[in-house]
Amino acid sequence: MTASPSRQLELAITGMTCASCANRIERKLNRLDGVSASVNYATEKARVEYAEGIGADDLVAAVVAAGYDAAPVPDVDPGSDAEPSGAPDPLIRRLVVAAVLSVPIVAIAMLAPLADGHGTGWAWVTFALATPVVTWAAWPFHRAALANLRHGATTMDTLVSLGVVVSYLWSLGALLGSGEVYLEVAATVTTFLLAGRVLEHRAKRSAGEALRALMTLGAKQVHVLRDGVEVTVPIGRLAVGELFVVRPGERIATDGVVESGASAVDASLLTGEPVPVEVGAGVPVTGGTLNTHGRLVVRASGVGADTQLARIARLVEEAQSGKAAAQRLADRVSAYFVPTVLVIALLTFVGWLVAGQPASGAMSAAVAVLIVACPCALGLATPTALLVGTGRGAQLGVLLRGPEVLESTRRVDTVVLDKTGTVTRGELRLIEVVAGASASEPDVRRRAAAVESASEHPIARAIAGADSTNPPSVDDFAALPGLGAEGTVEGRRVVVGRPDLLRSRGLPLDEALQDAVERAEAAGATAVAVGWDGSARGVLVVADTLKEGAADAVAGLRRLGLEPVLLTGDHERAARTVAGEVGITAVISGVLPEEKAAHVRALQGEGRVVAMVGDGVNDAAALATADLGIAMGTGADAAIAAGDLTLVRGDLGLVPTAVRLARATLGTIRANLAWAFGYNVVLIPLAVSGRLEPMLAGAAMALSSLCVVGNSLRLRRFSG
Numbered sequence: 148m149t150a151s152p153s154r155q156l157e158l159a160i161t162g163m164t165c166a167s168c169a170n171r172i173e174r175k176l177n178r179l180d181g182v183s184a185s186v187n188y189a190t191e192k193a194r195v196e197y198a199e200g201i202g203a204d205d206l207v208a209a210v211v212a213a214g215y216d217a218a219p220v221p222d223v224d225p226g227s228d229a230e231p232s233g234a235p236d237p238l239i240r241r242l243v244v245a246a247v248l249s250v251p252i253v254a255i256a257m258l259a260p261l262a263d264g265h266g267t268g269w270a271w272v273t274f275a276l277a278t279p280v281v282t283w284a285a286w287p288f289h290r291a292a293l294a295n296l297r298h299g300a301t302t303m304d305t306l307v308s309l310g311v312v313v314s315y316l317w318s319l320g321a322l323l324g325s326g327e328v329y330l331e332v333a334a335t336v337t338t339f340l341l342a343g344r345v346l347e348h349r350a351k352r353s354a355g356e357a358l359r360a361l362m363t364l365g366a367k368q369v370h371v372l373r374d375g376v377e378v379t380v381p382i383g384r385l386a387v388g389e390l391f392v393v394r395p396g397e398r399i400a401t402d403g404v405v406e407s408g409a410s411a412v413d414a415s416l417l418t419g420e421p422v423p424v425e426v427g428a429g430v431p432v433t434g435g436t437l438n439t440h441g442r443l444v445v446r447a448s449g450v451g452a453d454t455q456l457a458r459i460a461r462l463v464e465e466a467q468s469g470k471a472a473a474q475r476l477a478d479r480v481s482a483y484f485v486p487t488v489l490v491i492a493l494l495t496f497v498g499w500l501v502a503g504q505p506a507s508g509a510m511s512a513a514v515a516v517l518i519v520a521c522p523c524a525l526g527l528a529t530p531t532a533l534l535v536g537t538g539r540g541a542q543l544g545v546l547l548r549g550p551e552v553l554e555s556t557r558r559v560d561t562v563v564l565d566k567t568g569t570v571t572r573g574e575l576r577l578i579e580v581v582a583g584a585s586a587s588e589p590d591v592r593r594r595a596a597a598v599e600s601a602s603e604h605p606i607a608r609a610i611a612g613a614d615s616t617n618p619p620s621v622d623d624f625a626a627l628p629g630l631g632a633e634g635t636v637e638g639r640r641v642v643v644g645r646p647d648l649l650r651s652r653g654l655p656l657d658e659a660l661q662d663a664v665e666r667a668e669a670a671g672a673t674a675v676a677v678g679w680d681g682s683a684r685g686v687l688v689v690a691d692t693l694k695e696g697a698a699d700a701v702a703g704l705r706r707l708g709l710e711p712v713l714l715t716g717d718h719e720r721a722a723r724t725v726a727g728e729v730g731i732t733a734v735i736s737g738v739l740p741e742e743k744a745a746h747v748r749a750l751q752g753e754g755r756v757v758a759m760v761g762d763g764v765n766d767a768a769a770l771a772t773a774d775l776g777i778a779m780g781t782g783a784d785a786a787i788a789a790g791d792l793t794l795v796r797g798d799l800g801l802v803p804t805a806v807r808l809a810r811a812t813l814g815t816i817r818a819n820l821a822w823a824f825g826y827n828v829v830l831i832p833l834a835v836s837g838r839l840e841p842m843l844a845g846a847a848m849a850l851s852s853l854c855v856v857g858n859s860l861r862l863r864r865f866s867g
Contacts, residue, residue, distance in 0.1 A: 154196070154197055154198075154199070155194070155195065155196050155197075156194075156197065156206060156219055157193070157195070157219070158192065158193040158195060158210065158217040158218065158219060159218050160172060160186065160210060160215055160216070161217070162215040162216055162291070162294075163186075163188055163215060164287075164288075164291050164302065167301070167302035167303055167484070167485055168215065168291075168295075168303075169186040169188040170186070171213055171214075171295075171300055171302070172184075172193065172210055172213050173185065173186040173193070175212065175213040176206065176209050178209075179197070179205065179209055180198075181197055181199075181200070181201055182195060182196070182197045182198070182201065182206070183195070183196045183197075187530050190530060192220065193210070207219075213298060213300075214295055214297065214298045214300070236345055236349070238287065238341055238344055238348070239345055241283070241284040241285075241286075241287070241341055242284070242338065242342055242345055244279065244280070244284050245280045245285075245334065245337050245338040245341055246338050246342075248276045248277070248280050248284075248334065249280060249331075249334040249335050249337075249338045252273050252276050252277055252280075252334045252335075253334075253335060255269045255272060255273050255276075270322055270330070271322065273328070273330045273331070274318065274319070274322060274330055276334070277318075277330040277334045278315075280333070281311055281312070281333050281334065281337065284338075284341065285307075287304075288304045288307045288308045288340070289308045289311075289312070291304035291308075292304040292305045292307075292308035292309070301489065302485060303485065305485060305489070306485060306489070306517045306520060307336075307340055307517075307518065309489075310336060310518040311333050311337055312333075313517075314329040314330070314333035314336070314510075314514055314841065315329075315330065315333040317329055317507075317510050318330045318333065321507075329507075329510070329511065329514070329841070332511075332514065332840075332842050335842045336518055336841060339842075339846045339848075340518075366382055366398045366401075366435075368382060368400075369381075369382050369385050369391045369400035370391055370393075370394070371385060371389055371390070371392075372389075372391065377392055382400055382401070382450075383451070385400060385447055385450055386447070386450065387447050387448065387449065387450055388446065388447060389447050390444055390445070390446050390447075391403070391444075391445055391447060392442065392443070392444055392445075393410075393438045393442070393443040393444075393445060394438070395438060395439065395440045395442065396438065396439075397437075398434075398435060398436065398437055399412070399432050399433065399434055399435065399436050399445065400434060400445075401449060401450050402431070402432070402433055402447070402448050402449040402450075402453075402454045402456075403431070403432055403434075403447045403449075404429065404430070404431050404432070404445065404446050404448055405427060405428055405429065405430050405431075405432060405443055405445055406444045406445060406446050407443075407444045408427070408442050408443040408444055409425070409426065409427040409428075409441050409443075410425075410426055410439060410440055410443050411425050411426070411441075412426050412437065412438060412439065413436060413439050414436040414437075414796075426443070432445060433454075433455050434449075434454045434455065434456050435456040488516065488517065488520040488831075489517075491516055491520075491831065491835065492513045492514075492517045495509070495512050495513045495516050495834075495835045496510065496512070496513035497509075499512055499837070508837060511837065511840070511841060512834060512836070514841045514844075515834035515840065515841045515843075515844040516835055518841055518848055519830045519833075519839060519847055519848055520827060520848075528819035528820045528855055529816050529820070531855065531856050531859035531860075532815040532819060532858075532862065533812065533816075534859070535812075535815075535859045535860055535862040535863055536811070536815065536862045537812075539865050540805070543801070543808070543865075544796050544801055545792065545794060545795070545808055546792065546793040546794075546795065547792055547805075547808075547809060547812075548792065548793075552775065552792060553809050553810075553812055553813035553816070555758075555774050555775040555791065556758075556775060556806050556809035556810050556813070557813055558756045558774070559756045559758045559774060559775050560708065560709060560755055560756050561710045561711075561750055561755040561756065561758070562704050562709045562710070562712070562758045562759075562760060563712045563714050563735075563746075563747060563757060563758070563759045563769070563773070564701075564711055564712065564714065564731070564760050565714055565715070565743075565759075565760060565761035565762065565766050565769075566714065566715035566725060567691060567715065567716075567717075568761075568762040568779065569760050569779060569797075570693065570694060570697050570713065570725060570799060571692060571694060571697075571725060572693070574605075574609075575605050575606055575608075575689050575691055576609055576613070576689065576691075576692050577610055577612075577613035577688070578672065578689070578690050578692065579663075579667070580592050580686075580687050580688075581659075581688070582684065582685045583657060583659065583683060583684050583685055584657065584659070585682065586685055588685070591677050591685030591687070592613070592687070593618055593619070594619075594636050594637070594639075594641045594677065595610050595643050595675070595677045595685075595687055596610055596611045596618040597618040597620065597621045597634070597636045598621050598624065598632055598634045598636060598641050598643045599611040599632065600618055601624040601626075601632070601634065602626055602632050604626075604632075606675060606689050607632065609689050610643075610675065610687055610689065619636055619637050621634035621635065621636050621641075622634060622636075623635045627644060627648065630644045630645055630647075630648040631643050631644015631648045631675070636679075639679045639680060640679060641677065641678070642654060642678050642679070643675060643676070643677050644676065645675075645676070646661075646664055646676045649678045649683050652678070653681065654676075654678030654679075654681065655683060656676060656683040656686075657682075657683065660676070660685065660686050663686040663688070667686070667688040668720075669724075670690070670721075671690070671717065671718075671720055671722070671723075671724040672690035672721075673689045673690065674686050674689075675689060693725065694797070694798070694799055696799065697729045697799050698729045698730055700729075700798075700799040700800040700802055701730045701731055702730060703800070703802075703803030703804075704802065704803050704806075705730075706803075707803055707806055707807065709758070711731045712731070712733040712734070712735060712750070713725065713726045713731045713733070713735070713736075714735045714743060714746060715734075716736075716737065716738050717737070718736060719736045719737065722734050722736035723736075743766060743768065743769035744769045744772040746769075747769045747772045747773050748772060756774045757774050758773055758776070758777055758806075759772070759773035759775070759777065760777040760778075760779070760799070761776075761779070762778065762779035775791050776791045776792070777791070777792045777793075777794065777805065778792070778793045779793075779797045792809070807865075808865055811862060811865055812862060815858060815859055819855045819858055819859065822851070822855060826847075826851045830844070830847060
């Protein structure tokens with residue numbers, strides 16, 4: 148019985164040259180008992196889940212046994228240096244030499260026959276020029292092919308190496324005897340393929356730029372306050388609980404809470420939110436964000452891999468390492484592809500000879516088959532699109548967990564929206580003050596704020612916090628649980644609370660104030676009455692207000708063909724009021740927290756494919772139950788962990804953006820795979836029939852991979 152995987156490790160793989168290599172390593176790892184592995188050619192990493200009893204050394208040994216090298220990837224730390232972006236590609240020197248020598252080779256091949264009839268003398272010059280190209284410049288292909296051969300495997304490099312060597316040796320035989328010389332084929336194919344691989348490396352780096360940008364947001368040094376003195380230390384030496392200083396224009400070194408100072412923080416590179424947020428004492432701040440002005444003293448609450456920036460980077464990396472269902476099919480195809488191509492090339496050569504065609508033509512057709520059939524594009528189709536799509540999502544504030552999410556977004560037809568904290572702000576605010584005939588609005592607000600300033604009740608905080616002036620002090624304060632509060636303000640006994648409380652104290656509401664109470668309750672708000680000196684003096688209306696852009700977000704969901712449903716524990720009247728304001732017609736109200744998942748299942752039972760959007764701990768079960776869980780990143784960790792998609796900021800407008808991005812990424816993957824399969828379906832028969840020259844086959848193969856990567860890079864322009 149196989150032990151169930153319980154631990155995870157990421158390995159950096161070196162030596163892979165094509166999708167067949169990745170597939171081979173994956174199969175080797177998965178043969179180990181208790182191991183489940185996924186190898187990504189584009190990121191050159193393997194994500195491995197393994198059981199107790201297996202160590203990292205065992206996993207590395209399995210990769211080495213397959214003919215490649217591996218090393219564990221350290222935990223994500225945004226404060227550490229990211230992968231070097233300016234390191235030169237070692238293939239560039241080989242490409243330059245191959246290109247410089249191939250130009251005269253092609254020129255001689257074209258012009259020498261015109262000069263002496265057959266160009267035999269010039270052919271030896273061509274041979275001398277081609278030899279360094281075929282041996283030294285093409286050595287990466289030969290080395291990989293030999294390494295795979297020692298392990299009984301065939302990959303893309305096998306096809307390339309075989310095609311180049313056969314062309315070279317055939318030409319040598321022709322020079323010593325008679326026949327067509329194909330040295331220009333060996334040289335130009337090597338040049339084209341080296342050029343394609345260099346451009347592919349650069350394109351793959353471009354595809355991962357968004358993640359590297361995230362990783363470099365973290366500060367490298369931090370100004371720590373120790374014994375009241377600023378000491379500049381590397382970020383790795385900052386401990387949780389320590390105070391550090393952030394000067395204007397500097398990035399906040401790590402997650403923390405502002406102890407003193409005031410400023411505005413620009414989090415646009417992290418959340419996609421373009422407007423800086425004002426911060427002051429007691430306000431949490433995120434590492435990697437930019438302090439625009441003002442000096443801040445911050446107490447560190449998380450460092451290194453425990454910061455929000457590191458968690459975001461981990462989510463993005465996990466998404467990039469996955470495989471869509473279509474890519475898994477492509478992997479299965481590529482596993483048998485190279486051996487099949489070798490057989491086709493051999494049959495092509497034999498078939499041409501049997502048909503009575505010249506050996507030179509048979510060889511040319513067979514070499515063209517070998518070169519044109521390389522399955523690089525198949526291996527790049529999904530990972531490059533995921534690299535760019537998830538990276539662009541991170542820039543916009545949208546984190547996709549993996550390729551399975553892309554499939555879900557295509558099928559979803561219903562979006563369930565939790566009300567509090569998702570559609571609304573999740574915090575009560577004073578939205579209206581109605582003064583009676585014998586009082587002024589400022590007096591009502593000021594005296595109510597004075598009494599409520601002594602209470603910790605959410606309604607009290609909303610009223611006290613709304614008064615921009617300094618309210619007078621309160622004496623003899625008394626909290627009346629479930630009813631309100633009272634206290635002496637400026638020599639008067641002021642009662643604040645339910646209208647019934649005021650009536651019981653002999654402070655009845657007049658007709659105008661009673662109308663204000665009824666209007667507030669009809670709108671789903673809470674009415675708080677205020678009275679002193681024998682009568683009610685005013686009504687304060689407190690409500691959970693809509694998030695900015697909520698109505699536009701709902702309209703955006705409808706344009707995507709999705710039906711929004713409001714799910715809330717509030718009573719029907721309050722729920723209908725909120726739903727009406729944002730344009731939702733389907734409402735499920737009066738729902739207990741533990742019942743949310745059941746309502747999601749009920750919608751699924753009606754044949755709907757359901758997405759759930761929420762932010763609280765009580766939403767976690769529903770998020771996990773839904774076909775697609777979308778968690779607000781400003782919410783509880785349990786909700787974020789249960790979601791398939793995470794929105795870095797609590798903006799409901801990101802929901803339609805996330806769906807559009809996921810669908811665009813899935814569409815790009817499908818287009819890439821269609822191109823990769825179509826390319827081989829069309830060009831292999833052309834090569835077999837002799838209508839495709841080996842030189843053109845090399846160019847076409849390199850172009851195929853670049854087309855796939857280029858198509859993926861278009862996602863960088865996705866604007867939401």
